[in-house]
Amino acid sequence: MALNLSILYRGPLSSCNYGCDYCPFAKHRETVAELDHDRLALNRFVDWVAGRNGDRISVLFTPWGEALTRRWYREALIRLTNLPPVDRAAIQTNLSCGLEWVERCDKSRLALWATYHPSQIRRDDFLARCRELDRRGVRFSVGVVGLKEQLAEAETLRRELPRHVYLWINAYKPGLGDLTADESHRFEAIDPLYPINTQRHASFGRACRAGRSVISVDGDGTIRRCHFIRDPIANLYEPGFEAALIERPCTNATCSCHIGYVHLDHLRLYPVFEEGLLERIPAGAIWVRESPEFAWNT
Numbered sequence: 001m002a003l004n005l006s007i008l009y010r011g012p013l014s015s016c017n018y019g020c021d022y023c024p025f026a027k028h029r030e031t032v033a034e035l036d037h038d039r040l041a042l043n044r045f046v047d048w049v050a051g052r053n054g055d056r057i058s059v060l061f062t063p064w065g066e067a068l069t070r071r072w073y074r075e076a077l078i079r080l081t082n083l084p085p086v087d088r089a090a091i092q093t094n095l096s097c098g099l100e101w102v103e104r105c106d107k108s109r110l111a112l113w114a115t116y117h118p119s120q121i122r123r124d125d126f127l128a129r130c131r132e133l134d135r136r137g138v139r140f141s142v143g144v145v146g147l148k149e150q151l152a153e154a155e156t157l158r159r160e161l162p163r164h165v166y167l168w169i170n171a172y173k174p175g176l177g178d179l180t181a182d183e184s185h186r187f188e189a190i191d192p193l194y195p196i197n198t199q200r201h202a203s204f205g206r207a208c209r210a211g212r213s214v215i216s217v218d219g220d221g222t223i224r225r226c227h228f229i230r231d232p233i234a235n236l237y238e239p240g241f242e243a244a245l246i247e248r249p250c251t252n253a254t255c256s257c258h259i260g261y262v263h264l265d266h267l268r269l270y271p272v273f274e275e276g277l278l279e280r281i282p283a284g285a286i287w288v289r290e291s292p293e294f295a296w297n298t
């Protein structure tokens with residue numbers, strides 16, 4: 001039977017050109033051998049996708065660190081978006097790389113999940129990259145970590161981003177108790193889905209599509225149902241892995257990360273995101289309707 005599968009791919013890469021002070025990958029460098037290992041693993045994965053004629057495959061790269069500064073990830077997106085089995089190829093990125101390469105993609109199948117790090121790039125420079133993406137016709141979402149000290153910056157970014165671009169706020173859970181009710185409301189005014197992200201959703205025993213129609217794959221092809229449950233369920237490069245793609249209840253107590261809980265059936269978030277599920281773009285521009293506080297500039 002033909003597969004309809006979303007794959008969250010995270011290879012061995014674990015380095016970043018930025019230096020966010022809360023991040024283990026900040027300014028971490030890898031050896032040439034480690035980078036070679038990552039490149040070969042990625043090429044193997046893309047070759048695998050290329051051979052899946054008859055299936056429908058979507059891919060979200062969720063690297064440890066920043067991957068678009070590496071040529072082989074840009075080439076992978078170019079290749080993936082031009083492959084017949086691929087519906088969507090997306091990547092989480094700090095948007096620090098040049099963007100000419102997107103012209104070689106099938107942009108109808110490309111999407112970026114961009115995060116703004118105010119300590120690492122000037123707002124105007126980040127906005128210029130967003131406008132360039134827009135001009136080039138690329139789908140993308142933008143996000144900011146919901147740190148108390150970044151609230152005003154996030155509000156300014158919201159005002160200056162094109163209206164049709166969704167700005168999500170990732171709740172900074174250790175700091176939630178430090179936010180006043182007014183500050184929480186201001187984050188929610190930016191992102192109406194913020195309250196969902198502030199919660200650790202009870203997930204033990206609950207139905208979740210992770211492991212059935214969406215999986216996590218590492219550089220060796222090891223399949224896990226999601227990034228948050230370590231037990232492997234199969235290997236992508238071994239015949240018959242499809243048999244592992246079955247319904248099973250979640251075995252973790254809670255799920256608190258968007259790329260996980262979005263697949264919990266009872267939260268009913270699939271209709272909220274529809275086609276933008278992988279790149280975190282809600283359908284129907286709900287952030288515009290629900291954020292009258294912002295005087296949109298476009």
Ligand code: SF4
Nearest residue numbers: 016018020023026065
């Ligand atoms: S941009 Fe992302 S990966 Fe890089 S240091 Fe900052 S938080 Fe870490």
Ligand code: SF4
Nearest residue numbers: 203208226250255260
């Ligand atoms: S609820 Fe979260 S932790 Fe549980 S299976 Fe789904 S994605 Fe994984």
